[in-house]
Amino acid sequence: MNDIPSPHDRDLPPGRHQALREHLMREIETGDGAEAAHGTRPPVRPARRLWRRPAFVAPAVAATLTAAVVVGATFTQNAAAPPRPGVDTATGRRGVAPSDESAAKLLERIAEAAGRRTLPAIRDDQFVYTEREDYHWKVDPERSRTTCASTDEGHFFGVRETWWSVDGQHVGLSREHKDNGKVVERSVAKQLRAKNNVNFYREAEDELPTDAGEMYRYLYGLKSAEQPSGEKTADRDAFEKASALLTGQLLPPKVEVALYLALARIPGLTVYEGTEDAVGRTGVSIGMDGTFPRDFGQDRTRHELLFDGRTLAFLAQNAVNLDTPDDDCEVLEAGDLVSSVAILERGVVDRTGQLP
Template sequence: MNSRTNSASPEPSDDRGEIARLLPAPADWNLPPEQYLHHKDLLMRHIDRDQAATPARQAPLWLRPTLLAPVTALAVAAIVTAGITLNDGDRAPAAGASSGTAADMQPASALLHRISDAAGRRDAPTVRGDQFSYVMKKVREADLSSGKAVVGPLHDYELWLSQNPEPVKTQGMIRSDGEITRLNAELGDTAGTPAGFSRPTYEWLSSLPTDPDELLDYLYAKTSQTDDRERDQAVFEQIGDLLDCVMPPRTAAALYRAAAKVPGVTEAPQASDALGRKGLGIARIDKKNGVVTEWVFHPENFAYLGHSTRLTKDTPYGEAGTLLDSSALLKSTLVDKAGQLPDGEKG
């Protein structure tokens, strides 16, 4: 039996949601958000020290640039933090995970299905293995090093990522506010970094299941997890980290339908991206650490616009509502080499 709550599924033959609602609610670990943020802050300082000693090493790429990750540390670097594990097929929600009901999941599920339908109708690009995906964003992040969340200015962020289906020793490059960082193989990838969550190539994304239930099972099995974050939140954020990738329309459609099945996902009527563009919002609150992550979509064509992450309760780092990080997606396309801009654009 699949023990993951699935109350948003419209199929009458799927009784997993009903069974889940009959079970006792999972225990709430009630981990203070300041402890969660403190551990992440310590981790990023550790990463910064490692990079100063060995500048060729790069953190994994799958996470967006956030409050805890200056340009050279794109991700939480799962390989260096204790307590992160791959869930290898165990799909039971972790303690403290949300248990959404049909009532609170229905509006978000309906919106995500509309977003899915729009994504599935978009044209599929032709992608060569010698090309690079190119993403341009405006981002804003909070610095926690002082013990308070100090939100920095809005700045440019560009990422070029190799589409080579084989493991690569040079993944691409980042340019953030004019500063360039070359992305080498991840720590331990002596033969090169393969495609995957840490390097989501178009071909790898094409290989993911397009059945939403199968895709969600895959995400629950393969998403990295820590004890200080709800497991459902980890999967929700993993999906969010893929939304600005160049991907097959059918994969994008499946991701949104899979997201609709994650417990605790809701609509966010006041959602806006880093540029203040308001749109249709999808959100999830991680009650373990008191943080809400919102995705923002264009109100007419349902295109992904960006995201924001904020505190949901007062902490030593800031009051409820304090911005932790946000982005506004401006471009997601393909180019022929790292550092190149799309046709007709200047750096």
């Protein structure tokens, strides 16, 4: 039922081992001080001051998908890290390389693979189970008292399991796994159908197009006779809407096929090999470069959809910083993850708390 590979060898992005890093930095600083005192090496340049970015705000579709959960602020961890050696200057990330394959051709192959996958008969009283890892960088709060602009962040971070009612008429469950080992459970209220949004599986089945042309118009918000404006912002918004559908809910196979074929028609997409998500899985990605409103203080970023290189199953959605720091308030290097939503497992179960 689930083609998503389990996360192996979690070579996590910057910020996931904060305590270890701080301990290491203390050891380094201690050693540097001793060496400088004996004249064996010059003192190191002070670390850049760190700017705490505003909170991650998902697109309208994703916001609606999660609106039923009573969300408490979950704070992300420090993403500041020294530059990494061996980074590919063309992509900003080590091991990531542009592919010769066009995005349209790859998406056609992804659609074909999705069309071969099937789901069992799903009952209204069942639940869609999703396990996902949310990552968003932030600075260490103890180091954030600087002259740089600073705001609080309050978005999901870490592993979260959800059980969404198939028909929206049953109370679901959200289970958040905190970094301190604490597990927080909250009920997910019954869902209502909403115009232009998808809250649960039956609604996706009933409301989302299964024809590629209709899905294309849905992503762009077009009426039947309208054509896209040609503006890059319209292409960006259509790509973001598709990303929100993939990360937010289990999609019926025919809907998923139509979505990939519609994505293939969006201009400005590029293919990269060796892309990595928040849990260290690598695969092939389809990305769009630009300035995205939900990245706030970031300048240029690439938003990517990551797929397993073998099965072509959807794995994650990434936002990657593309610019090098241009002042002391900038922290992320080119290639650092701004955010990532990694789908670890999905399936259909009979009750909340049950695993596929």
